[in-house]
Amino acid sequence: MDIHVKPRRAKRRTKPVRLSDVATAAGVSTATVSMVVNGNPRISSGTQKRVRRAIERLGYRPNRAAQRLTGRGSPALMVLLPAHRQTFADSYFGEIISGIAERAAAMGQIVQFEHATPELLRAGHHVSMLQQQAADGMLLLGFNDFHVFLNDFDEVASRVIVVDSHITRADLDSVTCDYSAGATQAMNYLLQLGHRRIGLITSSVGGRSADEIAETYRHVLALRGITVEDSWLADDKDTEQGGDAAADKILRNSDVTAILAASDRLAIGALHAAQRRGLSVPRDLSVVGFDNLRHSAFLNPSLTTVHLPLHEAGALACQRLVERIHGNTQRIADRLPTHLVVRNSTSLARDLPVSTVDSSAA
Amino acid sequence: MDIHVKPRRAKRRTKPVRLSDVATAAGVSTATVSMVVNGNPRISSGTQKRVRRAIERLGYRPNRAAQRLTGRGSPALMVLLPAHRQTFADSYFGEIISGIAERAAAMGQIVQFEHATPELLRAGHHVSMLQQQAADGMLLLGFNDFHVFLNDFDEVASRVIVVDSHITRADLDSVTCDYSAGATQAMNYLLQLGHRRIGLITSSVGGRSADEIAETYRHVLALRGITVEDSWLADDKDTEQGGDAAADKILRNSDVTAILAASDRLAIGALHAAQRRGLSVPRDLSVVGFDNLRHSAFLNPSLTTVHLPLHEAGALACQRLVERIHGNTQRIADRLPTHLVVRNSTSLARDLPVSTVDSSAA
C-alpha cells in the first residue's frame, strides 16, 4: 500500500502481420506476395506496386523463423569465443568482433555469439550447431593449439574459419595477422637501438598463440649470433597482472635492456613492473607490445607496439565465411600485414655493448 | 596451373537429424519425442530412456527455427547500439555487453546485436522487430535524450529497457548507475583536497547523457557558495581527442586546479592536454574520470575515477528484460550504486584558497 509504483501497462503484443494478411489486403495469393518480397522479377510491376503498398500500409515484416525453416532467410553466422565471460570487455576481442559485426551488417548477415564453455563442448554443440542449422558458419576467436576441441570440426571444417590464431593441430581455414613480420620489425628495431639482451614475455595458456612471436624472436637473435638465455624468457597469463609478474621475473634474474611482450596487456604489465622496480621507461628499459589497442597510445609513456589489423581481420574473416557458405571452395589462408608503431616506450640502449657476441653476460 | 591450392573439400552437409528420425528409431510418435525433449513429465521413464538413447545415438538437436515458429524455443533478446560501428571496440559498451552476454547465457537466452543505423530507424525496424517476432525484448545502450527515435517505442515500451542512460523524453524502463551519487563523491573529494575552481568536461553529442553529472556538479558547488564560471565548462565528443580539446579549452581560458570528466575517455584526453601544456598531474592539476574502465588503473598517473558497475548493469538489465517477457509487469527503474576510486591523478590543490567564497577569481 505504501509503495505505489505505476506498473508497466502490459500493452497486448500487437499480433504480427503475416504474409497472408498482405495477400488478402492486396487481393493476391501468398505466393505472389512472397515473390514480391524476395524480388522475384516474374511479378508484373502493377501487382508489385499493389503488394508493396499493402506491405507498407500493414507494416509487414517477414518472420525470420519461418523463412529459415523453408531454407530461405539469411543464414546466421556464429562467433565462438573462449569460455571466460569477459571477452566482450577485452579490447583485443572487441576489435575483432567490431570488424565482424560491421561486415556482417553490410552483408545482411545475422551474427550470434557463443562462449565455448566446457558444457557446450562436452555436449558437442560446437559442431552440432553447424551440422544442424543453428549456424551456417562459424568464426573461432581466441583459441590456440592447446584447445583440443578444434579437432572436432573435421566433418564441418568447410564452414569454420579461425581468426588471428595459428592453429596446427587441426586443418582449418584462417584469417590471421602477420605476427612474424611484426615481430621481426620489432626485434630489428630494438637491435638498431643497440639492445642486445632482450627479454620476451609470452602467454601460452588459454588464449592466443605466441609461438610465432617466440620463433621469430629466437630467429632474429640467432641471426645476430645472440644466444637467448632462459632468464630472458617468461610466460604468464595474458593480462596486465601476468605481464607484470613475468617482467618482474625477468628483471629480477637478468640484465635485459629491453622487453618484447606478445600483447599490449602484457606490455602494460611490464611497464608497471619496471616502474615498481624504480626503472624508468624508456631510459632504463625499452618495452614493445603487440596489438596496438586503442588506449595504448594514451599510456604514459605511450607504448611502442606492433599494430595488428584486428578490425580488418574480423571483417575479412566474416566476408570469407559468407563467401564460403555461398559455395566458394577455395582454401582460405589470408595473412594481413602488420607494422611497428614507434612511440615513447623505447629508446637507445643505455649500455651500447662493446662486442655483439660477448654482450649477453648474465 | 602454376598455383595449386588444395581446395577445401566441400564435405556434404550432413543432413540434419529430425525429430521424426528419432521417433522412428525409438519406435514412438513425434509427439512423444517432442515431450521427452521438453521434459514433459507425462512420458513414462521407460520410453523416456528409449527416446533419450535414440537422441544420443543419432545426435539429434532441435531445429531452433521450427521451435520458434511454434511458439516454443527460447526467445531472442536484441541489443540496440548506436550507429557508429565501433561499439564493440569501446570498453564502455564492452563492459555492459559482457554483462548482458553472461546473464543471457546463464538464462539460456540468445542475444542479437543491432546497430541503430539511419536506415534501420527510417524503416521503423527498431519497433517492428519487436512487433513481429524478430526479438522478444530489447535493450537500449548508449542513447540519450537527443535520440528522437526513442519516442517510437511507445506501443512496445513494455519490452524495452534502457541501460545506463537517463531518458526523459520517453517513458521507458531502465537500469542505470547512480551518476549523481558518484559525481557527488567526486566533487566532495576534490573540495576536501582544497580545490575550488573545478572544471567540468562533458559530452552531450551522440552518446551517454551527462546531464546528471552536470547537475550534481553545479549543485555541490552551489552548496559551497561557489559560482561556476563559463570558462570552467567544455563539451565535446566522448573520445580521448574530445577530452583533450575540451581540457585544452578550459586550461587556456581559466585557472582551474581540477577537472571532472564525464567519462574515462574524456579524462584520458584531459591528462594529455595537461601534459602537453607542461602541467604535471596531479601536482598542477587534479583529474577525475567516470567509468573506471579496466585500463584506467594502468594509466600513468593511474586515474582517480567514479566506478560504474557497468557489467552488473548489463546483467541486471538482461535479467529484468527476461522477467518482463515472462510476464512481470512491475515498473523497472533499478539504480546501481557507484563509488569513487581514488588513485594517483588527484592531490591537494596547490593553492589552498584564502577564502572559500572569494576563491573563484578568474
Added chain:
DNA sequence: CTGAAAGCGCTTACAG
C-alpha cells in the same frame, strides 16, 4: 501414458 492431426508463417516447384 501415447498418438494422429492440425497448425506455426513462409517458399517453391508445379500447373495453368
Added chain:
DNA sequence: CTGAAAGCGCTTACAG
C-alpha cells in the same frame, strides 16, 4: 504472369 498445394521441423490440444 499468378495461384493451389505441399512441405520445412516442430509443438500442442485433443482423443484414446
